[in-house]
Amino acid sequence: MPELLAERALVGHEIASRVRIEIDGRGDIVGVARDAAEAGGEPVRGLVLPGMPNLHGHAFQRAMAGLAERLEPGEASFWTWRDVMYRFLARLTPDDVRAIAAQVQVEMLEAGYTSLGEFHYLHHAPGGRPYDEPAAMSAAILDARRTSGIGLTLLPVLYTSGGFGGAPPAEGQRRFLHDLDGFGRLLAWTADATRDDPDLAFGIAPHSLRAVTDDELVQAVALLDALDPAAPVHIHVAEQAREVRDCLAWCGRRPVEHLLDVAEVGPRWCLIHATHMDEEETVRLARSAAVAGLCPTTEANLGDGLFNLPEFLSAGGRFGIGSDSHVGVSPIEELRWLEYGQRLGALRRLVAADERQPHTGARLWRAALEGGAQALGRPVGRIAPGARADLVVIDDDLPALAAARGEAVLDALVFSGNQNPVRRVMVGGRWRVADGRHAAREVVGEAYQRVVRRLV
Amino acid sequence: MPELLAERALVGHEIASRVRIEIDGRGDIVGVARDAAEAGGEPVRGLVLPGMPNLHGHAFQRAMAGLAERLEPGEASFWTWRDVMYRFLARLTPDDVRAIAAQVQVEMLEAGYTSLGEFHYLHHAPGGRPYDEPAAMSAAILDARRTSGIGLTLLPVLYTSGGFGGAPPAEGQRRFLHDLDGFGRLLAWTADATRDDPDLAFGIAPHSLRAVTDDELVQAVALLDALDPAAPVHIHVAEQAREVRDCLAWCGRRPVEHLLDVAEVGPRWCLIHATHMDEEETVRLARSAAVAGLCPTTEANLGDGLFNLPEFLSAGGRFGIGSDSHVGVSPIEELRWLEYGQRLGALRRLVAADERQPHTGARLWRAALEGGAQALGRPVGRIAPGARADLVVIDDDLPALAAARGEAVLDALVFSGNQNPVRRVMVGGRWRVADGRHAAREVVGEAYQRVVRRLV
Numbered sequence: 001m002p003e004l005l006a007e008r009a010l011v012g013h014e015i016a017s018r019v020r021i022e023i024d025g026r027g028d029i030v031g032v033a034r035d036a037a038e039a040g041g042e043p044v045r046g047l048v049l050p051g052m053p054n055l056h057g058h059a060f061q062r063a064m065a066g067l068a069e070r071l072e073p074g075e076a077s078f079w080t081w082r083d084v085m086y087r088f089l090a091r092l093t094p095d096d097v098r099a100i101a102a103q104v105q106v107e108m109l110e111a112g113y114t115s116l117g118e119f120h121y122l123h124h125a126p127g128g129r130p131y132d133e134p135a136a137m138s139a140a141i142l143d144a145r146r147t148s149g150i151g152l153t154l155l156p157v158l159y160t161s162g163g164f165g166g167a168p169p170a171e172g173q174r175r176f177l178h179d180l181d182g183f184g185r186l187l188a189w190t191a192d193a194t195r196d197d198p199d200l201a202f203g204i205a206p207h208s209l210r211a212v213t214d215d216e217l218v219q220a221v222a223l224l225d226a227l228d229p230a231a232p233v234h235i236h237v238a239e240q241a242r243e244v245r246d247c248l249a250w251c252g253r254r255p256v257e258h259l260l261d262v263a264e265v266g267p268r269w270c271l272i273h274a275t276h277m278d279e280e281e282t283v284r285l286a287r288s289a290a291v292a293g294l295c296p297t298t299e300a301n302l303g304d305g306l307f308n309l310p311e312f313l314s315a316g317g318r319f320g321i322g323s324d325s326h327v328g329v330s331p332i333e334e335l336r337w338l339e340y341g342q343r344l345g346a347l348r349r350l351v352a353a354d355e356r357q358p359h360t361g362a363r364l365w366r367a368a369l370e371g372g373a374q375a376l377g378r379p380v381g382r383i384a385p386g387a388r389a390d391l392v393v394i395d396d397d398l399p400a401l402a403a404a405r406g407e408a409v410l411d412a413l414v415f416s417g418n419q420n421p422v423r424r425v426m427v428g429g430r431w432r433v434a435d436g437r438h439a440a441r442e443v444v445g446e447a448y449q450r451v452v453r454r455l456v
Numbered sequence: 457m458p459e460l461l462a463e464r465a466l467v468g469h470e471i472a473s474r475v476r477i478e479i480d481g482r483g484d485i486v487g488v489a490r491d492a493a494e495a496g497g498e499p500v501r502g503l504v505l506p507g508m509p510n511l512h513g514h515a516f517q518r519a520m521a522g523l524a525e526r527l528e529p530g531e532a533s534f535w536t537w538r539d540v541m542y543r544f545l546a547r548l549t550p551d552d553v554r555a556i557a558a559q560v561q562v563e564m565l566e567a568g569y570t571s572l573g574e575f576h577y578l579h580h581a582p583g584g585r586p587y588d589e590p591a592a593m594s595a596a597i598l599d600a601r602r603t604s605g606i607g608l609t610l611l612p613v614l615y616t617s618g619g620f621g622g623a624p625p626a627e628g629q630r631r632f633l634h635d636l637d638g639f640g641r642l643l644a645w646t647a648d649a650t651r652d653d654p655d656l657a658f659g660i661a662p663h664s665l666r667a668v669t670d671d672e673l674v675q676a677v678a679l680l681d682a683l684d685p686a687a688p689v690h691i692h693v694a695e696q697a698r699e700v701r702d703c704l705a706w707c708g709r710r711p712v713e714h715l716l717d718v719a720e721v722g723p724r725w726c727l728i729h730a731t732h733m734d735e736e737e738t739v740r741l742a743r744s745a746a747v748a749g750l751c752p753t754t755e756a757n758l759g760d761g762l763f764n765l766p767e768f769l770s771a772g773g774r775f776g777i778g779s780d781s782h783v784g785v786s787p788i789e790e791l792r793w794l795e796y797g798q799r800l801g802a803l804r805r806l807v808a809a810d811e812r813q814p815h816t817g818a819r820l821w822r823a824a825l826e827g828g829a830q831a832l833g834r835p836v837g838r839i840a841p842g843a844r845a846d847l848v849v850i851d852d853d854l855p856a857l858a859a860a861r862g863e864a865v866l867d868a869l870v871f872s873g874n875q876n877p878v879r880r881v882m883v884g885g886r887w888r889v890a891d892g893r894h895a896a897r898e899v900v901g902e903a904y905q906r907v908v909r910r911l912v
Contacts, residue, residue, distance in 0.1 A: 063859060065856070
């Protein structure tokens with residue numbers, strides 16, 4: 001039975017010293033003891049944190065980071081970015097997606113993410129014909145995960161329409177489409193493929209209110225219920241101001257309002273973005289106990305806008321973070337700019353902190369651990385018996401962190417400097433990153449470069 | 457005569473191939489040739505960029521990064537942060553400042569900054585008594601620079617008042633104060649100490665309209681004119697909304713408006729922040745040819761607000777970047793979030809790009825090179841004969857940059873991922889960073905840790 005003896009570790013809300021962490025052969029934590037006196041166990045220098053869940057990503061988009069920053073005639077918006085993205089993905093094969101997914105997963109692990117929600121919508125061959133093996137793209141994602149070792153919740157996407165109310169899909173969306181029967185088969189395949197591996201899980205992702213009808217949304221959840229009534233449901237919602245206007249024009253209600261009306265949104269749900277909510281939507285979403293899936297670097301890159309964090313937290317709302325388009329792949333930068341965006345909006349400091357949790361960095365880190373774990377439907381995000389042994393070792397001896405004591409080290413982690421302090425990373429009891437480098441970094445990086453050099 | 461043969465280099469507005477860079481014994485570039493055919497010269501793999509000027513920083517604040525993120529009773533603002541900062545600096549000695557300055561300068565070089573404007577206001581012993589050597593703190597900054605090798609424009613600060621119109625200074629400000637005679641002596645010392653070293657320069661920094669009267673501002677510039685009528689003048693202005701209200705209450709004009717009325721603001725001037733400007737101020741500042749000194753990570757950390765970049769650029773405005781309080785020390789993150797903040801404000805993409813310079817990352821990088829060099833009053837920021845040999849070598853073979861070609865590599869540099877791609881850094885013809893590490897990283901880091909551990 002592997003056993004670690006951590007110099008310091010985040011246990012519950014506290015940075016504890018000399019923490020013994022017992023891990024069973026399956027990769028679960030089975031014992032945690034603070035102030036461990038005796039020797040024994042592998043000594044781990046530094047600060048051990050629960051690995052951060054990355055609750056939202058589209059793997060293939062990693063390869064177009066930086067390629068959509070050139071102004072074409074006209075104004076640049078989310079929608080012109082989406083056109084670039086559709087052109088980019090038009091040529092991708094399952095082999096390409098496997099290579100890109102492995103690269104971004106390796107980057108995630110080196111940055112301190114140990115689990116991922118893959119919101120997977122690129123299903124079919126160019127033109128929209130299913131592959132001979134219809135789940136070939138899903139299989140590519142799972143193959144990548146075998147190389148990287150990241151924990152994964154695979155969320156096959158239902159996409160049927162090109163706009164609110166069942167508008168016909170556009171040409172660029174044909175690789176995403178299923179009817180409910182086809183989606184049901186993909187979902188069954190996904191459930192099967194993720195069964196029996198404690199580092200894998202599944203759920204569904206009706207893409208957005210733009211891409212499924214209300215009926216399809218309800219039926220997709222029913223398909224999932226038949227397999228696992230607790231498995232997660234993710235959906236993009238209210239990312240863009242235009243989306244809110246279009247939704248109002250279609251049904252007279254705002255997107256989050258409409259979603260909360262037509263679906264039984266509860267703790268298994270994760271609403272990605274939820275950027276544009278009025279006060280009532282904000283409070284209703286918070287009270288639903290669903291998770292808001294915030295993706296600050298992507299939401300900034302795409303000019304989406306700022307989430308209403310203060311009111312959402314006041315109402316008891318839960319959130320986690322996602323790297324989404326992977327223009328940034330760092331939980332530290334993601335949380336830093338979640339808070340900084342709020343400060344720029346409110347013209348004050350320490351927006352996420354409150355009297356009970358006065359350390360801003362610590363509060364953000366813990367909230368994202370809890371919300372991320374809930375959204376991924378897996379026992380991660382904490383160092384406690386019953387949780388997976390997903391651990392990140394921070395070098396808290398770095399100059400940037402040297403001045404901080406206790407919880408303040410999490411403030412320094414988020415708000416002091418730009419060097420990656422992650423030294424070692426364990427997923428499900430197995431070390432994947434040592435001395436800041438994933439074991440497969442070179443091989444995966446070379447395969448990735450071959451793909452992107454061919455694509456551009 | 458040292459000679460480099462760069463695989464790729466940013467020459468003018470273009471990424472050129474096989475660039476021969478000749479450097480004389482003084483550290484100046486004396487020759488640049490593209491498509492160099494013959495062998496000879498030290499081969500440099502990767503992409504060579506002009507080093508980025510960091511036009512604004514307060515070295516000692518590096519050591520409190522992350523320590524002011526804890527909520528105290530009441531609302532957290534710039535002003536409560538300033539109280540924490542005053543308490544923090546109360547105990548610093550010149551030895552402390554030397555160690556902290558060396559640390560932050562090493563971090564800057566490793567991140568790709570090759571020159572710095574040190575806006576230096578911590579002058580005297582605790583309580584406000586001058587040191588036996590009155591310029592002891594300035595000397596500490598210059599000592600640090602001897603260790604790090606960064607190019608430095610030392611800007612001694614004139615600070616006489618605690619608020620607009622000559623209000624008396626507060627207790628926490630006593631270490632900053634000079635009368636004009638004392639300031640004149642410090643300025644003469646600074647001019648002397650920076651003479652004859654081509655990597656050093658000097659200017660002045662009247663702290664802000666809160667800290668000097670209009671008369672003192674004009675007289676400080678006259679003192680500088682007597683030494684060098686082209687040397688730079690830096691001033692904090694319009695950082696906080698409250699500052700604008702206080703200024704209006706005092707003189708009936710907004711801070712930038714007032715400054716432009718009372719001083720002959722021109723190309724030698726650098727207005728730090730200039731966050732809160734109305735349309736007329738924005739256009740007047742742009743037309744003055746002064747540089748706006750933007751510090752996006754600090755301005756976000758302090759909840760200052762967003763600079764009006766689109767109108768400023770439309771009016772031909774010049775800007776550079778500074779890491780200011782050093783909560784972030786990376787030109788990449790600084791430029792990324794300069795643009796991202798704009799996108800979040802305007803709810804659109806590619807705000808800094810225009811028809812003539814459509815690549816957002818390239819445009820931001822080049823503008824910050826030019827504006828930074830102007831603000832620091834030194835021949836840096838370009839790879840051209842007559843400029844200092846301040847060079848940064850980027851590993852453009854990294855997966856994150858592999859897909860980009862030509863100018864798009866600067867888009868990828870700014871908008872793709874979080875790994876530091878800086879491999880080698882040269883200042884004034886001398887390599888200071890190799891394989892991503894400054895030669896003095898260990899020694900400087902250990903000295904820094906001893907200081908901060910004593911302080912907290």
